[in-house]
Amino acid sequence: MRVHIDQEKCCGAGSCVLSAPEVFDQREEDGIVVLLDAAPPAELHDAVHEAAAICPAAAISVEQVERV
């Protein structure tokens, strides 16, 4: 899995941090999303998918990466 964020779109609602705090954080100065782990381990995939689904600003996208 590869996670992408769009800080321009982000509205700082913080729901991603509640869903997957290991993967997302908020910038100290303005609460905008910060990516902590762009390639999170499998056990966090559900939480990341949930974070992407509930993001109100569609600022999170998830790409499935084929394992080689």
Added chain:
Amino acid sequence: MTTAERIDMERATGTAERPAALAVPAARADGCPFDPAPGVERARREDPVTRATLWDGSSCWLVTRHQDVREVLGDPRFSADATRPGFPFLTAGAREIVGSNPIFIRQDDPDHARLRRMLTADFMVKKVEALRPEVQRIADELLDRMTDGRTSADLVAEFALPLPSLVICLLLGVPYEDHEFFQERSRILLSLRSAAEEVRTASDELQDYLIRLAESKRQRPDDGIVSRLVARGELDSTDIASMGRLLLVAGHETTANMTALSTLTLLRNPEQLARLRNDPSLIKGAVEELLRYLTIVHNGLPRIATEDVTLGGATIRAGEGVLCTINTANRDEDVFPGGDTLDVGRDARRHVAFGFGVHQCLGQPLARVELQIALETLLRRLPELRLDIPFEDVPFRHDMGIYGVHALPIAW
């Protein structure tokens, strides 16, 4: 034929009679104070993008399903700018004050984003999590006072309302001793029954109060949000007052009503209450479920189309108003099976009780923490908690823009 198809046909032929539209806000059914109005629920099942008539005789689209509501609120072609002609207003008062002292929830990006981003850091998750001990202390002190030598009280007046009022005052730097002044103005602003002039006066008085407060922070700065907005130097006192007004009203009315209504809902669902008492680790999920089930912003979120948009088979034309009924979206069986039943163990995170899109509630991390602490503390400290009047006599807020109860007499 759905309303959408009928209207498309009318447009094509230019002849047919206008179909009878649903009048909104629609009344809830007698004896079902926790459920959305039957007419709007029926629309969700049978005719999910339909026409509605507002109080002033104007009409708008009603969008009732979860997926459609998310699409509208997440699509920048639907504007939140209330100054656009045709914007659907829920009350005469809301229309009356639209031009003066705009607030960013009724503006579009980039203005909205610029103003909102001045506040997002204050409400971000880690900032709000750090407030837990303070919120807990306030909750405990209020309950100490409420239960001191007594066995009954009004939960709204003594706990549900003062808790978020004290917290938002602390964050903003507003003196809590002025709470009667701003709570009364908030009540007028949120009442569906207020006359337009009353709303204008209440809004102006609140605005003047906050302008004076911002001015006073120039002399005596503190660590509150109002003072920091002043220190930032990017906004004048009028703009700061508009932001303060939004945060002050939204910051206490919503959590206050969710706290009292949630308590009543749990008392009416004793099995769910017992589950929560037996396993306090359910509290976070239970709060999400209560937000979903109760959706106190019960009359919908207004938008206006800036382009023609096809939605659920209907063509919404540029300039037409749209009302997204988030309370029916949160009962949508496609997303929440058995959605008319409260289930504190449900994964309700996809609810839209805080709205959706870039305008989604800024204070939601704070609302969550306040509700988790308020409900957990109340249930833990009052094991004998019960309603102190017949359920039929509970004064529900049918007359208010934010639903809840005017009072909740309880005993323990």
